[in-house]
Amino acid sequence: MPTGIYPRNPHSETTKQKIRLSHLGKKSSIQHRENLSKALKGRKLSLQHAKNIGKAVKLRWQNGEMTGLCMTGRKHSDTTKEKISISHIGDRNPRWKGGLSLRNKHCPDCDKYIFGASSHCIKCSHKYREHDYSSGKTHSEEWKNKMSILHKRLRSGDRLPIRYGKDHPAYKGEAVGYWGLHKWVQKELGIPSICEICNTKISKRYEWANISNNYLRDLDDWMRLCKPCHIAYDKLFLQYQCLSYE
Numbered sequence: 001m002p003t004g005i006y007p008r009n010p011h012s013e014t015t016k017q018k019i020r021l022s023h024l025g026k027k028s029s030i031q032h033r034e035n036l037s038k039a040l041k042g043r044k045l046s047l048q049h050a051k052n053i054g055k056a057v058k059l060r061w062q063n064g065e066m067t068g069l070c071m072t073g074r075k076h077s078d079t080t081k082e083k084i085s086i087s088h089i090g091d092r093n094p095r096w097k098g099g100l101s102l103r104n105k106h107c108p109d110c111d112k113y114i115f116g117a118s119s120h121c122i123k124c125s126h127k128y129r130e131h132d133y134s135s136g137k138t139h140s141e142e143w144k145n146k147m148s149i150l151h152k153r154l155r156s157g158d159r160l161p162i163r164y165g166k167d168h169p170a171y172k173g174e175a176v177g178y179w180g181l182h183k184w185v186q187k188e189l190g191i192p193s194i195c196e197i198c199n200t201k202i203s204k205r206y207e208w209a210n211i212s213n214n215y216l217r218d219l220d221d222w223m224r225l226c227k228p229c230h231i232a233y234d235k236l237f238l239q240y241q242c243l244s245y246e
Helices: 013-023 030-040 047-062 078-087 122-128 141-155 178-189 227-245
Strands: 206-210 222-226
Touching: 047 227, 178 206, 206 227, 222 227
Parallel strands: none
Antiparallel strands: 206 222
16 A cells, blocks of 8 residues: 555554464464565665664563573473484584694695694795885884884873874774774673573673674663573574564
């Protein structure tokens, strides 16, 4: 129906409940899922919409509607363990290094034995370096003068000002990466020691979880979660995100 031609009234709570019950327990067909995936490709939720979904997920968890989404207190069956083992054999393992191990590895150029995590021996690795200082390259005179002045100031006891945040030359603003943003949140809010969903204090690991899944520099958009709750929260958020477009 075209937007703006016919008057649209919001559904009442009774009608919303009837619609919800009519869809409860039903599964979408494979064709419908494929069409939905093509239609949603490249689209993103608005910040406000994502925050609303995050709050709904958190409320559903607190009401006990997410039981069974995490592995707390549960164990994999022998069949599942065998399937997981087979799926991580050989080149399907994320740590696969092409058949090379730390104990039996040779340089692909000169066939010299290598010990460690490097891919080439020291002599051959110079060919693949972006800046090879062994070939006679040196710093420019301008750079040498700057370093000389800096060293004189440090030797005289002068302390350079420490720059944080926007004053730092490496500050990226909203273009910060995934790990950089998590380090910033941990620096501002501290290390989490309690889960805001299950209120446990005995978990081995706690993490900062993004509520809206947009990963912006907004301290109000983060909450403390233990590892099992964090995994379950992200799973349920993806389910809500798919349902919000239907």
